[in-house]
Amino acid sequence: GPSAKADGLIQAYKVSTWDSIPDSAKDADGFWTGDYYGVLSFLVNKDLVKEAPADWADLLKADYANTVALAGDPRASNQAIQAVYAAGLSGGAAA
Known part of the structure; x- marks a missing residue:
């Protein structure tokens, strides 16, 4: 990624489908591309739940007490640790 490029650890390479990759998912000079993105x-x-939460802050409401679960153990599940990380980025870590 960007840090490997900055450290001179990689060289540029543009795959045959380069032009079809969105600019937001690649380095302009061909040093990296993002080939996988997950969505939480x-x-x-x-x-069990009358109204779905609209955002991470909603999960702090009393209505959602004892109703939130992770998709696995954050120590072994990428999906679970990314949920913890996203909650922290949203301000949930301060709650």
Whole structure:
């Protein structure tokens, strides 16, 4: 990525599909591309939760007490640790 480029650890290479990769997902000079992006979302059991949370801050409301779970153990699950990280970035870590 950008730090490897800055440290001179990689060289430029543009794959044959370079022009179809969005500019936001690649280095202009060909030093890196982002080839995978995950998306976090809230999955809600409407039988148990009346109204789905709109954002991370909503999860701090009393309505959601004892209703939030992670998709696995954050020490072994990328999805779970990314959820913890996203919550922290949103300000949830201060709560």
